[in-house]
Amino acid sequence: MDEQTLVFDEIFEFLENKNFPKLREILQEMNPADIALLFEELEEKAVPIVFRLLPKQLAADTFSYLESDKQVQLITSFSDVELREITDNMFIDDTVDIIEEMPANVVTRILKNTDSETRKIINELLKYPKDSAGSIMTTEFLYLDDDMTVKEAFQKIRQVGVTKETINTCFVTKSRRLLGQLSPLELLTNDEDTLVTEIMDANIIKVNTHEDQENVARMFDKYDIAALPVVDNEDRLVGIVTFDDAIEVLQEENTEDFEKMAAMMPIEDSYFKTSVFKHAKKRVLWLLILMISATFTGLLITKYEAAFAALPILISFIPMLMDTGGNCGSQTSTMIIRGFALGEISTRDFFRVMFKEFRISLIVSSILAIVNGIRIYLMYFNSESLAASGTSALMLAVVVSLSIMCAVIIAKFVGCILPMVAKMCKLDPAIMASPMITTVADAAIIFVYFNIAMKFFNI
Amino acid sequence: MDEQTLVFDEIFEFLENKNFPKLREILQEMNPADIALLFEELEEKAVPIVFRLLPKQLAADTFSYLESDKQVQLITSFSDVELREITDNMFIDDTVDIIEEMPANVVTRILKNTDSETRKIINELLKYPKDSAGSIMTTEFLYLDDDMTVKEAFQKIRQVGVTKETINTCFVTKSRRLLGQLSPLELLTNDEDTLVTEIMDANIIKVNTHEDQENVARMFDKYDIAALPVVDNEDRLVGIVTFDDAIEVLQEENTEDFEKMAAMMPIEDSYFKTSVFKHAKKRVLWLLILMISATFTGLLITKYEAAFAALPILISFIPMLMDTGGNCGSQTSTMIIRGFALGEISTRDFFRVMFKEFRISLIVSSILAIVNGIRIYLMYFNSESLAASGTSALMLAVVVSLSIMCAVIIAKFVGCILPMVAKMCKLDPAIMASPMITTVADAAIIFVYFNIAMKFFNI
Numbered sequence: 050m051d052e053q054t055l056v057f058d059e060i061f062e063f064l065e066n067k068n069f070p071k072l073r074e075i076l077q078e079m080n081p082a083d084i085a086l087l088f089e090e091l092e093e094k095a096v097p098i099v100f101r102l103l104p105k106q107l108a109a110d111t112f113s114y115l116e117s118d119k120q121v122q123l124i125t126s127f128s129d130v131e132l133r134e135i136t137d138n139m140f141i142d143d144t145v146d147i148i149e150e151m152p153a154n155v156v157t158r159i160l161k162n163t164d165s166e167t168r169k170i171i172n173e174l175l176k177y178p179k180d181s182a183g184s185i186m187t188t189e190f191l192y193l194d195d196d197m198t199v200k201e202a203f204q205k206i207r208q209v210g211v212t213k214e215t216i217n218t219c220f221v222t223k224s225r226r227l228l229g230q231l232s233p234l235e236l237l238t239n240d241e242d243t244l245v246t247e248i249m250d251a252n253i254i255k256v257n258t259h260e261d262q263e264n265v266a267r268m269f270d271k272y273d274i275a276a277l278p279v280v281d282n283e284d285r286l287v288g289i290v291t292f293d294d295a296i297e298v299l300q301e302e303n304t305e306d307f308e309k310m311a312a313m314m315p316i317e318d319s320y321f322k323t324s325v326f327k328h329a330k331k332r333v334l335w336l337l338i339l340m341i342s343a344t345f346t347g348l349l350i351t352k353y354e355a356a357f358a359a360l361p362i363l364i365s366f367i368p369m370l371m372d373t374g375g376n377c378g379s380q381t382s383t384m385i386i387r388g389f390a391l392g393e394i395s396t397r398d399f400f401r402v403m404f405k406e407f408r409i410s411l412i413v414s415s416i417l418a419i420v421n422g423i424r425i426y427l428m429y430f431n432s433e434s435l436a437a438s439g440t441s442a443l444m445l446a447v448v449v450s451l452s453i454m455c456a457v458i459i460a461k462f463v464g465c466i467l468p469m470v471a472k473m474c475k476l477d478p479a480i481m482a483s484p485m486i487t488t489v490a491d492a493a494i495i496f497v498y499f500n501i502a503m504k505f506f507n508i
Numbered sequence: 509m510d511e512q513t514l515v516f517d518e519i520f521e522f523l524e525n526k527n528f529p530k531l532r533e534i535l536q537e538m539n540p541a542d543i544a545l546l547f548e549e550l551e552e553k554a555v556p557i558v559f560r561l562l563p564k565q566l567a568a569d570t571f572s573y574l575e576s577d578k579q580v581q582l583i584t585s586f587s588d589v590e591l592r593e594i595t596d597n598m599f600i601d602d603t604v605d606i607i608e609e610m611p612a613n614v615v616t617r618i619l620k621n622t623d624s625e626t627r628k629i630i631n632e633l634l635k636y637p638k639d640s641a642g643s644i645m646t647t648e649f650l651y652l653d654d655d656m657t658v659k660e661a662f663q664k665i666r667q668v669g670v671t672k673e674t675i676n677t678c679f680v681t682k683s684r685r686l687l688g689q690l691s692p693l694e695l696l697t698n699d700e701d702t703l704v705t706e707i708m709d710a711n712i713i714k715v716n717t718h719e720d721q722e723n724v725a726r727m728f729d730k731y732d733i734a735a736l737p738v739v740d741n742e743d744r745l746v747g748i749v750t751f752d753d754a755i756e757v758l759q760e761e762n763t764e765d766f767e768k769m770a771a772m773m774p775i776e777d778s779y780f781k782t783s784v785f786k787h788a789k790k791r792v793l794w795l796l797i798l799m800i801s802a803t804f805t806g807l808l809i810t811k812y813e814a815a816f817a818a819l820p821i822l823i824s825f826i827p828m829l830m831d832t833g834g835n836c837g838s839q840t841s842t843m844i845i846r847g848f849a850l851g852e853i854s855t856r857d858f859f860r861v862m863f864k865e866f867r868i869s870l871i872v873s874s875i876l877a878i879v880n881g882i883r884i885y886l887m888y889f890n891s892e893s894l895a896a897s898g899t900s901a902l903m904l905a906v907v908v909s910l911s912i913m914c915a916v917i918i919a920k921f922v923g924c925i926l927p928m929v930a931k932m933c934k935l936d937p938a939i940m941a942s943p944m945i946t947t948v949a950d951a952a953i954i955f956v957y958f959n960i961a962m963k964f965f966n967i
Contacts, residue, residue: 078711082730191693206696217676217691217734232676233692234650237665252537270759271541273752275676275734292751293732299755300729303762304846307769311842312835319852320843325864329871332839336832340876340912341883343831347824354820361813364823365806368950371827372802373795375834376771376943380791383770384779387763393778405784412788417799424800453799484835491827 057087064095073102081107085114097126109138116322117150124155133162141167142187142294145174149184182265183258185298186279186288193245195223200241206233218276218289221249225285227278229253255280258287262298267392269295306390309479310383312339335484342488349492353499356508360438363502366449367495373417373453374460374494375487381406381464382486386478389468396473406465407458414457418450425449440506448505452498459497460490516546523554532561540566544573556585568597575781576609583614592621600626601646601753604633608643641724642717644757645738645747652704654682659700665692677735677748680708684744686737688712714739717746721757726851728754765849768938769842771798794943801947808951812958815967819897822961825908826954832876832912833919833953834946840865840923841945845937848927855932865924866917873916877909884908899965907964911957918956919949 056075063072076084076099084103088096088111100123103111112120112135124132136144136159144163148156148171160168170188177183191209193202202219219236221229229249239248255278256265268277269292277295279288305315312335316323323331350367357363385402388394394402429435429442464486468478502508515534522531535543535558543562547555547570559582562570571579571594583591595603595618603622607615607630619627629647636642650668652661661678678695680688688708698707714737715724727736728751736754738747764774771794775782782790809826816822844861847853853861888894888901923945927937961967 080711080713080731082732203696206693210697217693233696234665234676237662237692237696238669252539254539269752270755272539273541273755275751292734292755293728296729296732296751296755296758299758300850304850307766307842307846310766311838313839313842319850320847321852321857321860321864325867326871328843328864328868329875332836332868333872333875336835336839336872336876337879339835340828340832340880343828344824344883346827346831350827351821351824357823358817358820361817362810364816365803365810367826368805368809368830368954369799369802371830372805372943372946372950373799375946376795376798377791379770379943380772380795383766383772384787387766388779391759391763391778393780398780401780405780405787408784409787409791412785413792413795416788416792417795420796421799424803484831484838487831487834491831495827 053083053086057090060087064091064099069102072099076102077104077107081110082114084111085116088115088119093122096122105134106138109135113139113143113147116319117147118322120147121151121155124151124158129158129162132158136163136167140187141170141174141189142185145171145184148175149179177258180262181258182256182260182262182277182279182290183288185262185265185294186258186290188288190220190276190286190289191218192220192222192286195221195228195246197221197245198241199236199239199243199245199248202236202245203241219245220278220286220289221245222286227253227255227280227284227286230278253278255286256290257282263302265290266295266298266302270299271392302390306386306479309477310386312336312484339484339488343491346488346491346495349495350499353495353503356499356503356506359508360440360502360506362435362445363499366452366498369421370449370452370456370494370498371487371491374456374490376460377410377413377457378460378464378486378490381461382468382478382481385465385468386481389472389478396469399469402469403462403465406461410458410461413461414454417457418454421453422446422450444505448502452494452501455497455501456490456494459493460486463490463493512542512545516549519546523550523558528561531558535561536563536566540569541573543570544575547574547578552581555581564593565597568594572598572602572606575778576606577781579606580610580614583610583617588617588621591617595622595626599646600629600633600648601644604630604643607634608638636717639721640717641715641719641721641736641738641749642747644721644724644753645717645749647747649679649735649745649748650677651679651681651745654680654687654705656680656704657700658695658698658702658704658707661695661704662700678704679737679745679748680704681745686712686714686739686743686745689737712737715749716741722761724749725754725757725761729758730851761849765845765938768936769845771795771943798943798947802950805947805950805954808954809958812954812962815958815962815965818967819899819961819965821894821904822958825911825957828880829908829911829915829953829957830946830950833915833949835919836869836872836916837919837923837945837949840920841927841937841940844924844927845940848931848937855928858928861928862921862924865920869917869920872920873913876916877913880912881905881909903964907961911953911960914956914960915949915953918952919945922949922952 060072060075091099096119100108112123148159151159160171163171174184191206193205197205217233218230219233220227221231228246229251230253231245231249235248254268254272254274256268258279258281265277275292277290278286279290281287308315314331314334316327316331385394425446426442429445432442435442435445467481467486467489471478471481519531519534550558555578559567571582607618610618619630622630633643633647650665652664656664676692677689678692679686680690687705688710689712690704690708694707713727713731713733715727717738717740724736734751736749737745738749740746767774773790773793775786775790844853884905885901888904891901894901894904926940926945926948930937930940
């Protein structure tokens, strides 16, 4: 990080002194992802100036890493020739990603400045549902025919050329149907007359264009593959998803889960790019729902007015019982939601998980109850006000400890059932995370607590 | 999933009928990751039988995907010859991963059955700190000398061979120092007499062996690279980390964050592989700490006994205030913790984040306060008990709404400060997630609530 700050400072200095040759020299040595970071720090008017200093290919690579507001700014400042140079040098899937984020007038300009072949592909790709394999795949891949020899494969590769950083896998097809794949290294280490079908790996993993991107990303995690072929309904190879897109999807999906589990609706842009108003909008809905639900717990408490009028100290244990319940519930739901996301748990495991969580809650609740019981006894064993209300510290310790045991078991039970049921109803289990569970468990915990207290203290 | 269940059922049937030729045929068509899943479902005694049906390379690949208990079981049943066949056919980094998880006697057997060259490399790799780039890198990569031509590069590749699925990047070195990299496709599309240094990409991203694996994984996310060269302190190329290891690390780190944010200590094994006792152990410590902290909130409530004796309905709003505060705090802390993890937020942004969260909390709290105020007014506007205590529904609505505004602002403030401060103290901000924040915010919320109430109702 610090090294990068130094480089950035140097760049700012050259920019101020208008030392463009030196600036271009530094930029050429940089990685497009880092240059994109630099653009986030530049003043608005410097953005097109610095961008024009980049060599063509680096400019196109950098462009695809930029945030969408910077992209719009640049496209607006581009001449048609410049725009065409950028789109010609970008991966088609990156172009499609950019188009999906742009306002309509910018999209029209981009499409106007691509050749008809590319435009056709872009329009095809735009048709796939958002978050499907088709929408994240690229159509730029190397394929060989099934009757080719290694020598012919070499010729084809030389002829097609590696214009962009084509992924290093060759796909073998027969009338566009995928037969197998092989790496260029395997071509190099085999005899020139060998048929590609003899050395290819026929055991291939592929997905349909309509497969959900989350499942696609998980296949990369599971199978350790660099590129995943995408086929249409007729089993014809139409594109590939590469590992870098898979990493991006995994990170996006993880962020979405984090947000849902903290009672927020997913936000697509980064923290600072999202406006205060949008942040508020994404957060307030769940807060309203949970606030209204929590009033039921409150109303329930008023039903036990007699109990806490007789023994006001009972109220002081409410936060502890509610918080402990909430924490236990969120532990369980997190384990289960994450288990689903990683494919470690499936809905068939319902009873297995329930039983496991029940045993865990027995151990955990016993420890909490014992520690808490001792704490209460030590704090109140010579309390006069307690004696005045006709009860003892021991009695209080027993009541609260019993309640905490019930609270833990209830919370783990709720934390287990809600995400499981959500998954069974084909909902995202992440929305059933801690806040939801806390609200549901709270009411049950208050109910059990006051009933135990009233029984023991004869209220 | 369902398709896989069908295949598994077929396998179980062949296994029962001892139809091994048919079984071998199915297995050969399967992917090692899927076969590893199959082993999880097999009876213990069937594991070595099915494993021995696999062709050598597939057996080795499958072995590296297995859970460690299955690996121990198999190693125990292997003859020395079989063990050697497996380790010879595995990637060295996978072997190291396995060794790190094995009991000492099994490690000795594995090391005894590798050739001295491999053993030396394994011992080197085992020396790197856990979670460092050195510990996850592989030493199997293709390197070319800086004075080679394309033709000589071809010769070297043919001579070395692609024994295992070597990553498709060739590294150009000069006396072991990394100069650049190029893909085999670039070799194929260039003239035989071209020097590799002319066509290589000299702008390379690399890491030191001691770099933390989380940073390593993030570089894959940032730079879209398939392999990251790892160099020692003398800048010599000693290994590479490949994208599949990076994906694994990213998923591990995400899981760890989820666990920490739900007040659990990280668990390394999967949900079902972890015993009930271990689950309980990982969960109980934070619960104890948070339980004890929550008692302070409880003690604080008892200080306001006069207030709720005069107006018992005040108690019914405690759960709502506490829950809303907790939810708001966890929203903010989640955004910030995730922002740190994705590199979107740094500690330098402290005041920027604070100001942004403050503005968000103003909008959110106003909406919640208004909705809640209306709700209370409508519910209590002709409440006799309220009139009897000498107050009005309007007054109650104002008090609770004001308190909820304060609760939201306090919680967002705490949810913002705690992870930021943790990060500044070089602690993992994830441990400062919702449960911790709820506990801290709760006490402040109760204090503010009762003070507002006592002021307005003159208690």
